[in-house]
Amino acid sequence: MSDDWRNNPRLAGMDRSKLDMLQNLAAQGSTKGVNDMMPFLMNAAAQGKKGGLNFNADEISAIIDVLKMGKSPQEIQKLDKVINLMKMMH
Template sequence: MEENWQDNPRLAGMDRSKLDLLQQMAQQGAGKSPSDLLPFIMNAASQGRNAGLHFNPQEINTIIEVLKMGKSPQERAKLDKVVNLMKMMK
């Protein structure tokens, strides 16, 4: 993930505590394999809920699009696969 992803204008209206959680996730998730990514994201989402943070669908879609920026087509496809798996698990 780009180091300055938090400066992306698409995230401008997002609560600072949510951005801080995302920054923590980005640091901890860097370099994880696709097979490790799904459990990591699920755990991070659980931690966010326990901290009282709830992301609405628009925020989630924006975060996913920002995460895809600067990624190769293969990396984008992997991210789409993880997102689809998460949707199926709901």
């Protein structure tokens, strides 16, 4: 997987430990289908909290935008559904 997403200007001010966690997630998530993303992201969020990493609303928005990069319109639509389900659960 390319590291191009790390150059996204919306992530420029994000803490290094958060970016490192995202790099790990990006590597693991690149093999996941859209249908597997919800449990994967839920687990990642739980692990992040356990490790003391909390993301603010702007960081979460930027991460979602990065996740959508290079995806087809259909994949983006499915990802939006997963994200909306996650929001409803919290």
